Amino acid sequence: MTVTANPPVRPRHGRPWTMVERNLMIYRHTWPVILAEIFEPLLYLLAFGLGIGALVGHVPGLRGDVPYPEFVAPALLATAAMNGAMNETTFNLYAKLTTDRTYESILTTPMSVRSVALGEVSWALLRGTLVSTAFLAVVSAFGLVHTPAALLVVPSALLIGFTFASTGLLVVTFLRSWQDFQLIQLVMLPMFLFATTFFPLNVYPRPIQVFIEALPLYHGIELTRAAFLGTTSAHLAVAVAYLALLGTAALTWAVHRLERTLRD
Amino acid sequence: MTAGPVPILAEGLTKTYGGFTAVDGIDLEVRRGEAFGVLGANGAGKSSTMRMIACVSPVTAGSLRILGRDSATDGAAIRARLGVVPQDDTIDGELTVRENLLIYGRYFGLSWKVLRERSARLLEFARLEDKAGDAVGTLSGGMRRRLTIARALINEPEIVLLDEPTTGLDPQARHLLWERLHRLKQDGVTLLLTTHYMDEAEQLCDRLVVMDAGRIVASGTPAELIARHTSREVLELKFAADERQVMIDKCRGLAERMEELPYRLLLYTDDGEETLAAVNARGVRPRTALIRRSTLEDVFLTLTGRSLVD
Ligand SMILES: Nc1ncnc2c1ncn2[C@@H]1O[C@H](COP(=O)(O)OP(=O)(O)O)[C@@H](O)[C@H]1O
Numbered sequence: 001m002t003v004t005a006n007p008p009v010r011p012r013h014g015r016p017w018t019m020v021e022r023n024l025m026i027y028r029h030t031w032p033v034i035l036a037e038i039f040e041p042l043l044y045l046l047a048f049g050l051g052i053g054a055l056v057g058h059v060p061g062l063r064g065d066v067p068y069p070e071f072v073a074p075a076l077l078a079t080a081a082m083n084g085a086m087n088e089t090t091f092n093l094y095a096k097l098t099t100d101r102t103y104e105s106i107l108t109t110p111m112s113v114r115s116v117a118l119g120e121v122s123w124a125l126l127r128g129t130l131v132s133t134a135f136l137a138v139v140s141a142f143g144l145v146h147t148p149a150a151l152l153v154v155p156s157a158l159l160i161g162f163t164f165a166s167t168g169l170l171v172v173t174f175l176r177s178w179q180d181f182q183l184i185q186l187v188m189l190p191m192f193l194f195a196t197t198f199f200p201l202n203v204y205p206r207p208i209q210v211f212i213e214a215l216p217l218y219h220g221i222e223l224t225r226a227a228f229l230g231t232t233s234a235h236l237a238v239a240v241a242y243l244a245l246l247g248t249a250a251l252t253w254a255v256h257r258l259e260r261t262l263r264d
Numbered sequence: 265m266t267a268g269p270v271p272i273l274a275e276g277l278t279k280t281y282g283g284f285t286a287v288d289g290i291d292l293e294v295r296r297g298e299a300f301g302v303l304g305a306n307g308a309g310k311s312s313t314m315r316m317i318a319c320v321s322p323v324t325a326g327s328l329r330i331l332g333r334d335s336a337t338d339g340a341a342i343r344a345r346l347g348v349v350p351q352d353d354t355i356d357g358e359l360t361v362r363e364n365l366l367i368y369g370r371y372f373g374l375s376w377k378v379l380r381e382r383s384a385r386l387l388e389f390a391r392l393e394d395k396a397g398d399a400v401g402t403l404s405g406g407m408r409r410r411l412t413i414a415r416a417l418i419n420e421p422e423i424v425l426l427d428e429p430t431t432g433l434d435p436q437a438r439h440l441l442w443e444r445l446h447r448l449k450q451d452g453v454t455l456l457l458t459t460h461y462m463d464e465a466e467q468l469c470d471r472l473v474v475m476d477a478g479r480i481v482a483s484g485t486p487a488e489l490i491a492r493h494t495s496r497e498v499l500e501l502k503f504a505a506d507e508r509q510v511m512i513d514k515c516r517g518l519a520e521r522m523e524e525l526p527y528r529l530l531l532y533t534d535d536g537e538e539t540l541a542a543v544n545a546r547g548v549r550p551r552t553a554l555i556r557r558s559t560l561e562d563v564f565l566t567l568t569g570r571s572l573v574d
C-alpha cells in the first residue's frame with residue numbers, strides 16, 4: 001500500500017450515472033424481477049382486453065372505431081411506466097433512506113444529493129424504457145400494432161416515467177412510516193381505474209371529466225394512446241407540457257427536501 | 265512532510281440540532297501525517313464533529329478549513345480527498361464485498377481499470393481476499409469494519425476520518441485493525457479518530473483532545489495530558505460490599521485526590537507504595553490493592569468526573 005499525497009489518478013466528481021451503475025450491479029443478481037414488471041400489464045391486457053373486449057367489441061369515437069384490446073393496451077403501458085417509476089422512487093427509495101441507509105455512505109464521496117436524486121430517477125427511466133419496449137414488442141407480436149408511429153410510445157413512456165419517478169421522489173420525502181404507503185395506494189389505484197384506462201372520457205358526466213383531466217396519468221395515457229393508434233391532436237402538446245412541468249417541479253422540490261434530510 | 269496546507273483547521277466550530285448544541289465552539293488543528301484523537305464519552309459530540317469535518321453535515325457556526333479549502337463551499341472537492349469510516353458501518357448490503365469497493369470508487373469518478381487493481385490491493389490489505397465474492401451479510405463485525413476501512417481508502421485519501429473504529433470488536437479484531445492503522449500512518453496518511461477507549465488513544469494517537477458536552481476540556485500528547493491532569497501513580501482498592509462505605513471514609517485525606525467508582529476506589533498519588541502503607545496503617549483492609557501508572561482514563565475521570573465507558 002502506498003498512499004501518496006499526489007494521487008496519479010485525479011478523481012472526478014461523482015455523477016448521476018454512477019447511481020445507475022450501482023443499480024445495474026444489483027440487477028445482475030436479481031434481474032428476474034423485471035420480468036414480473038413486463039408480465040403484469042400483459043396479464044391485465046389478457047384479462048380486460050380479451051375478456052371485456054369480447055363483450056364491448058369496439059370503442060367508438062377514436063379514429064373510427066378501435067377494437068377494445070387496442071384501446072386498453074397503450075393505457076396499460078402508460079400505467080406500467082407509471083407504476084415502475086413510482087415503485088422505484090417510493091418503495092425502493094424509502095428502504096434505502098431508512099432501513100438500508102444506502103445514501104449515507106454515498107454522500108461521504110464527492111456525490112451530491114442532486115446527483116443521487118438524478119441518478120435514481122435515471123435508473124427508474126431506464127427500467128421503464130426496458131419494460132415499455134418489451135411490452136410493445138409483445139403486443140405487436142399479438143398483432144395489435146398497425147402503425148410505425150407506435151414506436152413513439154417508448155419516448156411517451158419515458159416522459160411518464162420521468163413525471164412519476166420525480167413525483168415519487170417528492171412523495172417519499174414526506175413519508176413517516178411504511179403505513180403511509182397505503183395512502184399512496186389510495187391515490188394510485190383510483191387514478192389507474194379512472195384515467196381513461198378502461199373507458200373513454202366521454203362515458204363520464206362533465207364534472208368528473210374535469211377531475212380526470214387533471215390527473216397526470218390521464219395525460220400520459222393520451223400520449224401513449226395517440227402514438228399507439230397513430231392519431232394526433234392539439235391536446236398532445238398540452239399533455240407533454242403538463243407531464244414535463246410536473247416532473248421538473250417535483251424533482252426540484254424533492255432535491256431541495258432531500259438535501260435537508262440527508263445533510264443534517 | 266510539512267509542506268502544503270494544514271489538513272484540518274477548525275475555529276469556533278459549532279453544531280446545533282434544533283435548539284440543542286452538540287458541538288460548542290471547538291478549535292482543532294490536525295497536522296500532516298499525525299494521528300489525532302478525539303476522546304470522549306457517548307454524547308460528547310464526537311460524531312457530530314467528525315460529520316462536519318467529513319463535509320456531510322453543514323457547520324452551524326465557526327470556520328472549518330480542510331486541506332486549505334472551506335468546507336462550506338468546497339464540500340465535494342474536499343470529500344474527493346478524504347476517507348471516511350463512519351461510526352455505524354454503512355456497507356452496501358445489496359452488493360458483494362468486492363462490488364462494494366468497486367462502486368464506492370465509481371462515486372469518486374475513478375475508472376474501472378484503476379478500481380480493479382486497487383480493489384484487489386485493498387482486499388488484501390483488509391485480509392478479505394477469500395470473501396471477495398461473498399454477500400456482505402456473511403461478514404463478522406471485524407470484517408465489516410475492515411471492509412469499511414478498505415472502502416475509505418479506495419480514493420487514496422490524504423486524510424482518513426475514523427469514528428470509533430474498534431467499538432464492539434473483540435480484542436483480536438481490534439489489534440488487527442490497529443496494526444492496519446499503523447501501516448496507514450507509516451504511509452503518510454493523516455488520521456483523525458474518535459474513541460472512548462483509553463488504550464486505543466494511547467496506542468494510536470500522537471496528540472489528542474478530550475471532549476465533554478460539546479467542548480474541548482484538554483488537549484496535548486497522551487504523556488502531556490497525564491502529566492498535566494493527574495498524578496504519577498494510582499492506587500486502586502476494592503472492598504467487600506458490606507464494609508465498602510466505612511473503608512472509603514477511612515481513606516479520606518490520604519491522597520491528593522480520590523475517585524469513587526462503583527466497584528473501585530482510586531487514590532491519586534505520586535508514590536503508590538507510600539500511600540498503600542498509609543492506608544494499611546489506618547486499618548483499611550481492601551480485598552485487593554493495585555498500584556499502577558496513571559493513564560488517559562484517569563485524565564478523563566479527573567476532567568469530567570465520569571468514567572468513559574459506562
Ligand atoms: N441528527 C441529530 N439530531 C439531533 N440530535 C443529535 C443528532 N446527532 C446527534 N445528536 C445529539 O448530539 C449529541 C452529541 O452526539 P454525537 O455527536 O453523536 O456524540 P458522540 O459521537 O460523542 O457520542 C447527543 O446528545 C446526541 O443525542
Ligand SMILES: [Mg+2]
Nearest residue numbers: 310311312351
Ligand atoms: Mg459517536
